[in-house]
Amino acid sequence: MSYIDTIADNKDLVTPGMSACHGCGGELILRRLLKVAGPNTVICIPPGCMAGAGVVGWSFDNGLKVPVHITLLDNTAAFLSGVTNIYQRQGRTDVNMVAMAGDGATADCGFQSLSGAAERGEKMLYVCYDNEGYMNTGFQRSSTTNRGSRTSTTPVGSVIPGKPQHSKNLPYIMAMHNAEYVATASPAYMKDMIEKIEKGLAASKNGFAYLHIFSPCPTGWLHGPEVSIDVSRKAVQSDYFQLFEVDKGVWRQTVANKKPITLKEFVGPLKKYGHCSDADIAALQENIDARKSFLQKMIG
């Protein structure tokens, strides 16, 4: 079965009409995730764009065709730990235990519960869709917002030129938790993304699996909805977002990027970086280069 067959033939388990914006990466990731996970799944979704878009249900109606729990912003992994434990105890190892949360609920508010669940090796697949900010509440900065980005809490003015700090590299941090499987994915590399969801689900039967997925946000990043996939592609081509996996401690780059494009080509269509000077871009590049060399060292 090719990845196209998986997407074409498996059932769409998400409400056909949800209020995610035009060209939303989160909606695309959620629909793909559930196409692979299938109907035998329990999912936890904390507040964020996906919950706001109605997939956790509204007024006694469900937004998904599988059981979905809306957790708190900070306890998704802890909540799912409890759910997965009772399922394991009852011998229901066939049920996929999945969480899907934004970067705020993953890297900031939900980080201690996530780190705890990963360290305990709870049997689940935790998926973070990273749109680099609190988009559901109007694009406040998060710890995965990159340096230079304009957000509503790091406005561009005479005091600061957008976010002054570099982002926290959550996939690396998660890889240091001795998890069964950790990987990054981008919707532009759909085959790679589907394979990683499959691997993550398989790994979740033995322990903790984590996927960090690049999630373009036309509304917050201010680009046309039609270029969402193109932005996700250029993020990888410019090494802004590298695609790798850590399978039982073994690091591997899944999409080699032999001829990288310049960072300028990636940030070009994104108005959140529209004010950036060459020096700002160079500072961001420095951080990207450091990440690249870290990955190369881990691959060995």
Next chain:
Amino acid sequence: MSKREFITPIGEEGIYILDTASWRAARPVMNKDKCIECGICLTMCPVNAILREGPKKYFISYDYCKGCGICAYECPKKAIDMVKEGGE
């Protein structure tokens, strides 16, 4: 409220659905003279509005398509045109 058999809603009963087709300012129209039935558009549509009939025939269903334009932008054969809704 429709009939409900479970406390946690499971299954097809009682699904919250929004009419997202009404958002559409432009509609994607597939040109089958150019289309090579590769399926790229189907894999990239965030709404799952592109469907497949049989082993290799792709078509757009307009029931929930938001008109984002991703399919038209990503089609390797430029076989999808975005046409303004409501006519010129």
